Amino acid sequence: MAVTAENTLSGTFATTDAEQLNIFCQDRPHALPPEQRVIEACVWARKHRTTYRRMFWIFGDLAENQSIRRIKRGGWYEHCNLEGIKLSDVREFDTDNNLWSTLTRVMAMQNPDITRIVHFRKAPIDTVDIKAMWQAHCNAGDFFFVDTWQQAIEFCKRGAA
Numbered sequence: 001m002a003v004t005a006e007n008t009l010s011g012t013f014a015t016t017d018a019e020q021l022n023i024f025c026q027d028r029p030h031a032l033p034p035e036q037r038v039i040e041a042c043v044w045a046r047k048h049r050t051t052y053r054r055m056f057w058i059f060g061d062l063a064e065n066q067s068i069r070r071i072k073r074g075g076w077y078e079h080c081n082l083e084g085i086k087l088s089d090v091r092e093f094d095t096d097n098n099l100w101s102t103l104t105r106v107m108a109m110q111n112p113d114i115t116r117i118v119h120f121r122k123a124p125i126d127t128v129d130i131k132a133m134w135q136a137h138c139n140a141g142d143f144f145f146v147d148t149w150q151q152a153i154e155f156c157k158r159g160a161a
Helices: 017-027 034-047 049-064 073-082 087-095 097-110 112-116 130-137 149-157
Strands: none
Touching: 034 049, 034 097, 034 130, 049 073, 049 097, 049 112, 097 112, 097 130, 097 149, 112 149
């Protein structure tokens, strides 16, 4: 079997994504399993539903702005602050990569245009069915255009969004 990934911390090799994820978690015992990271983000969004929805709409507006090519967490924090979103909620979103990674993926699946300004990298949470977790732990009634952030990128490229 061909080697598909190398873990530089342990020096071990993995042949599948699942094995690589297992190595990743072993090397970082403080890291939460991907499912738990997604659940925590879903619970945060459920508890801060109004803030999440406002952030979602701000992201959508920014995605429509042709002069903005990319936004990172720090810039996002500033936009939310200017829009008057409760500072403590935004600070938590800004400093917690678990929230940023999961919630931006959810937002992109709900509005693929967001992939124009948020650039994703493969992450352990990509092994989780984020849409199903969202519907189970946050809001079963939320609409999703697509099932993954990768599909959101393709959807946006086709001009369907």
